[in-house]
Amino acid sequence: MKTGKTVKVLLTAATAAGMLAGCGSKTDTDTFRFASELDIQGMDSTVVDDGMSFNAIHAITDGLTAVNEKGKTAPAIAKSWDVSDDGKTYTFHLRDAKWSNGDKVTANDFVYSWRKIIKDAGNYAYMLGNGGASVKNADALMELGANATDEQMATLGVTAKDDKTLVVELENKVPYFTDLMAFPCYFPQNEKFVEKCGKNYGTKPEYTLSNGAYKMTKWVKGNKATFTKNDKYYDAKTVATKNLEMYLVQDPKTAAQNFDNGKVDYATINSTLVDKYKDKDTFTTFNEGYLFYLQLNFKNNTVANKNVREALAYAINRKDLCENVLKDGSKAATGFVPSQLSTSPAGKDFRDDADKYVSYDQKKAQEYLDAAKKELGTDTITIDLLYGTDESPMDTMAEYLQGSFSKLKGLKVNMVATVKKDRIYNREANGNFQVVCTRWGPDYADPTTYLNLATTDNSNNYGKYTSAKYDALMEQIQKESDLTKRWDLMIQAEKVIMDDLAYVPVFEKGSAALKAKNVSGLVQVPVGTPYTFKYVKLK
Template identity: 75%
Template sequence: MKTGETVKVLLALTTAASMLAGCGSKTDTDTFRFANDTDIVGMDSTVVDDAMSFNAITAITDGLTTVDVKGNTIPGIAKSWDVSNNGLTYTFHLRDAKWANGDDVTAQDFVYSWHRIIKNAGNYAYMLGSEGASIKNADSLIDLGTTATDEQLNTLGIKATDDKTVVVDLEKNVPYFVGLMSFPCYFPQNQKFVEKCGKNYATKPEYILGNGAYKMTKWIKGNKATFTKNDKYYDAKSVKTKNIEMYLVQDPKTAAQNFDNGKVDYATINSTLVDKYKGKDTFKAIREGYLAYLICNFKADTTANKNLRHALSYAINRKDLCDNILKDGSQPATGFVPAQLCKSPSGKDFREESGKYVDYDVKKAQEYLDAAKKELGTDTITVDLLYGTDESPMDTFAEYLQGSFTKLKGLKVNMVATVKKDRIYNREASGNFQIACTRWAPDYADPTTFLNVLASSNSNNYGKWENAQYNSLLKQAQNETDVNKRWNELLEAEKVMMDDMPNIPVVQTGTAALQAKNVKGLVHNTVSTPYVFKYVTLK
């Protein structure tokens, strides 16, 4: 592509780019370079459940709905939809859209993927059931999981009445249903392609197929993934940047250096770097929807003790952690449902209405700990604190908590360092932990996106907390048609949970990032997939 006539111009541009690098600008308007400290775990939307994988999958695939540049829900593969008078049947009318290999996107592609996530017993399969979209018959099929037959799967409340029409039947009215359809676990998959790839599906770019703004062209796990514009995308005119490069598992310090040197256009950084960049026009403190919290394992005698859990909660100075340690826009958590997630039928924020359930009080913390020691028959309690070293700032987060807990007399903390994948899929999933540092992002704008995590039937309830009153309240809310009664049931459910403190909320997280001045249109969601790259421009 480079001709001899343009060599001098290119050299001049290269020199200019190097001069501008420290200012967070560049002259290449074809490639957006994104650095993050986490990895793409997988590219199969019926299996994965981590944010970075969702970022990548959303870059290459659209669902029935999608989001605009402001993060609002808009038509995606479905150009329009009708809703029955009772709100239980949605009929989606598909536009003329293509997969990146030229195949038509059909209604059956959605049926196939929804069946497949149940058959795979994917971690997000529950989102089809009563804890998510409430698809007809989903709960019973999810219970069958990998044993579900094709005949049984055909009873799921989704049908392709023709190539361009998807009909979805619900068990109950779900006010946020249309927004849910932009979440990756509801994305379509091309059955012919998936079955041809077999076990290789979604493992390498040649075994990955999307219908969205970009195509994945290279993928080195733990290092880098590259994407190029999909010319078969139905909305290709809205995609202004030709390429995306994702630098994966990049240490924040390295990412910041690469940003300063003009090698990346966007980099997430940690608290140790905030003071260096705060005040510059390339620094961004972004409010996230994540809640960072501690999971307590109820299969372990120590963390099954209620007094110990309350002692741990009172020992945490959340304001100090946010203001002086994290410094990335994080805010102290006051309950398990974050602020600014959703509002009541009368327009009041859930967090404001529910109130404050946690506080910092060392004296109370010691009193609760002393009560726990007496109940457990010991002078010293030792707990293991599990955290991922590749989940910045969770390492800083864990170290702060260790310091807070060990200030209490008679409490010792063993730090158990691992990586995110091992933390979640090995240790937490098998119950091999006492206390785990983790975080949860909202999949939709409703209190249940957090409250459902602690339902006894939820696969993400790694601490195995069970409370009959809590489960009953959630069940009532799932079936409640009166919106005011439903809201009050959810308020009561959080109260029941926070009284027992099975999970200890710590902070509503923020992200500190560096963004080049010429980057526009990067969508950062507080709900659903964190980043949307479709609208990025480099001016």
């Protein structure tokens, strides 16, 4: 059924002999302490769209499927499913599962949640449409949004046949559909509980409900969230660690110090700390899955000039940035779809099949800039470079790019510093930018998780790039059932946006972390929700 193979990483470590002192290890084997530079924005799976919130929601919620201890998609609330011959109807058979308040998890919990995210125009609502699961009538209902009547919402292709049977009808065959079901925007919600909470739902522990491994017990935004094992969880026997603590908004230096002092068991670090820790046995690197790139505002006359975009793309020494600055396992990007995301029906990685579209050439960069200056009738071109200071290593990337661009004669760079929330929801969403440092993490293991971003009507296409040829190709991809032909179409589609330089790819993000020796079973995946805590063990 799958177009490609999801590349996932299971973080494990050898158990130290005896109890360990320092290096994040401790004698308390009941609590796993996880440090993050980011905050939890909310606990409503139909609203949030950030990785840290997904980590927290995933800790307390299971979907139809989930990521198992090997990082593979496995049955969760759905114990099994049947697929129609045409691949467009899935019938899920739910297991006996309960919410933490004792209510049964039913098929209606999924129906309610899926309708809710569409009607409320959640940030990930598009994932129910042809930008993701291709659920019947999802796109049409998204056009109506809050104006959709109950009768109209009932036409969404998700039906509770009975409490234990959920039927999902698709408009197009989706090869990665069961992988998608492990993503938070498809998670169930208890209608009675959510409606009782109203606008408070997902804002405090008492306004959350669990059907997963843990329950949220305390939450101080910007500080710490605490979870305890959910004794009503259907797979409680597998959960070996009683408590989970998330230390929030800890900059990497503070997190590393807390790790050294035995106050946390896991902490991601940035490039400035790699040299200090790289030879220690608690140091690890892995593929984080994010592509860091430049988004360009095509409504701006300067960057709408193709020669300006070419100059920026050629001016970046990506290899130097990754190997000598980031030093965390990051790799130079060569296209808009990163490597190790998915493989073709013939078993080849997308990047091995596709061309290399960006490279470093200072001489060419200057030639393109000179051509741009001539076309624009100016001696100096000014670029405003927007970036978030709370999105490590976004600040490092921005500073490096400033240095790279400033080497070009006749190019001036204004640095526009802000924070992630302002960058996305104010600046980008309102088109108030020229060039922005941004990133995208794959929601599922298929090239379309990136390619969809460049379609004219995609809600994340903040740069307003548009191409009739590209849109037509993406529409073909949605409808193509022959997996080999579909793969070839995706390669053609990437070529269109890379030839246009709709985006300027910079690097594929690796990550460096410190993990205590007595920790095993923490699952980190580069696709979907970053971390799974269910299998963590402390010895």
